[in-house]
Amino acid sequence: MAHAQQSPAPNGATGVLVLADGTIVWGRGFGAEGEAVGEICFNTAMTGYQEVMTDPSYASQIVTFTFPHIGNVGANYEDLEADNPWALGCIVRQDVSAPSNFRAIQGFDAWMKANGRIGLSGVDTRALTRRIREKGAPNGVIAHNAKGEFDLDALLEKARAWPGLEGMDLAKEVSCAQMFRWSGGRWTLGRGYGEHEEDASRPHVVAIDYGSKRNIFRNLADAGARVTVLPATATYDEVMAHRPDGIFLSNGPGDPAATGEYAVPVIRQLLETRKPLFGICLGHQLLGLAVGAKTAKMHQGHRGANHPVKRLEDGRVEITSMNHGFAVEAESLPDNARPTHISLFDGSLAGLELTDRPAFSVQYHPEASPGPQDSTYLFEKFVDQLQK
Numbered sequence: 272m273a274h275a276q277q278s279p280a281p282n283g284a285t286g287v288l289v290l291a292d293g294t295i296v297w298g299r300g301f302g303a304e305g306e307a308v309g310e311i312c313f314n315t316a317m318t319g320y321q322e323v324m325t326d327p328s329y330a331s332q333i334v335t336f337t338f339p340h341i342g343n344v345g346a347n348y349e350d351l352e353a354d355n356p357w358a359l360g361c362i363v364r365q366d367v368s369a370p371s372n373f374r375a376i377q378g379f380d381a382w383m384k385a386n387g388r389i390g391l392s393g394v395d396t397r398a399l400t401r402r403i404r405e406k407g408a409p410n411g412v413i414a415h416n417a418k419g420e421f422d423l424d425a426l427l428e429k430a431r432a433w434p435g436l437e438g439m440d441l442a443k444e445v446s447c448a449q450m451f452r453w454s455g456g457r458w459t460l461g462r463g464y465g466e467h468e469e470d471a472s473r474p475h476v477v478a479i480d481y482g483s484k485r486n487i488f489r490n491l492a493d494a495g496a497r498v499t500v501l502p503a504t505a506t507y508d509e510v511m512a513h514r515p516d517g518i519f520l521s522n523g524p525g526d527p528a529a530t531g532e533y534a535v536p537v538i539r540q541l542l543e544t545r546k547p548l549f550g551i552c553l554g555h556q557l558l559g560l561a562v563g564a565k566t567a568k569m570h571q572g573h574r575g576a577n578h579p580v581k582r583l584e585d586g587r588v589e590i591t592s593m594n595h596g597f598a599v600e601a602e603s604l605p606d607n608a609r610p611t612h613i614s615l616f617d618g619s620l621a622g623l624e625l626t627d628r629p630a631f632s633v634q635y636h637p638e639a640s641p642g643p644q645d646s647t648y649l650f651e652k653f654v655d656q657l658q659k
């Protein structure tokens with residue numbers, strides 16, 4: 272990896288990654304042309320790149336895929352966790368080849384382009400991942416220009432000027448604009464996504480959308496709930512007006528501690544109702560903050576579909592999907608909260624529950640998409656609580 276200079280792009284380079292420390296990595300651009308600045312993370316999942324790219328928790332991030340063949344099954348209209356990709360771009364090893372899959376309706380390159388997302392291929396993603404592991408997730412810019420013309424000084428300046436994810440409040444930027452009801456179920460081969468009839472006898476979950484993945488709602492619906500989704504800035508009164516049997520706090524991007532005035536104070540009020548409450552990822556971090564725990568930015572974060580987590584009550588190991596760069600500090604949990612799960616990669620807190628309220632949360636993604644389904648029992652556990 273070379274240092275910033277005004278050098279012409281090497282032969283054939285139509286894309287470049289410029290890190291804030293001056294590191295330059297040349298590659299070939301795909302998808303949209305242009306520039307994007309954000310945090311460079313890595314994800315180790317071997318499948319599910321379209322779900323990763325559309326996960327709203329990746330807002331302001333650029334994903335390095337450690338799996339070398341990305342794009343080989345193309346893109347479809349089903350494997351979407353939101354209407355559009357939220358990751359700003361991706362960095363991959365192999366050039367994107369023609370799709371080979373019966374579900375593909377578009378090449379990954381064309382899909383990225385149509386959605387204004389930048390790709391960089393031909394990168395030594397192992398070296399980049401090692402760099403992130405050693406020095407932490409850096410800020411950087413990826414740029415794609417078909418003529419290979421780049422102003423490296425300007426790109427470096429842009430990478431340096433970007434303030435970083437710490438202190439950045441993004442949940443309200445990616446949240447839905449208005450309330451909606453959700454009735455879809457999970458996908459099965461041959462049938463596609465399921466659909467549940469409107470049924471007022473089902474317990475009602477009001478989900479606060481901080482940047483939610485759709486598969487969470489599909490799992491809630493399949494577990495037997497009626498789901499109403501409200502924007503991140505919904506007030507206590509707005510939530511209660513829907514007469515919830517339980518509250519769900521979604522995943523989402525950015526620094527949980529930066530959500531300031533809208534999330535944590537409302538969650539504190541909702542906890543007072545003693546209605547069952549379940550949080551995932553950002554929702555877990557916000558529940559932690561609401562009870563007085565602290566969150567902190569992690570060195571490199573956890574992103575992948577093979578993260579082992581230990582359930583403390585019985586020692587069972589769950590292989591989980593993860594995507595987080597912040598974490599609740601276990602030592603900061605108050606007396607009325609206890610750890611329920613820990614990461615077997617680094618011992619960090621992966622789940623908590625309150626001892627004086629029916630509230631629990633996990634740092635990982637039981638809805639998978641992509642990833643293993645070891646933890647779907649959590650949706651059933653939550654919906655069972657609502658029925659009691």
Ligand SMILES: NC(=O)CC[C@H](N)C(=O)O
Nearest residue numbers: 328522523552553596597
């Ligand atoms: N997937 C998520 O909800 C991520 C939560 C938070 N933005 C983090 O990076 O830790």
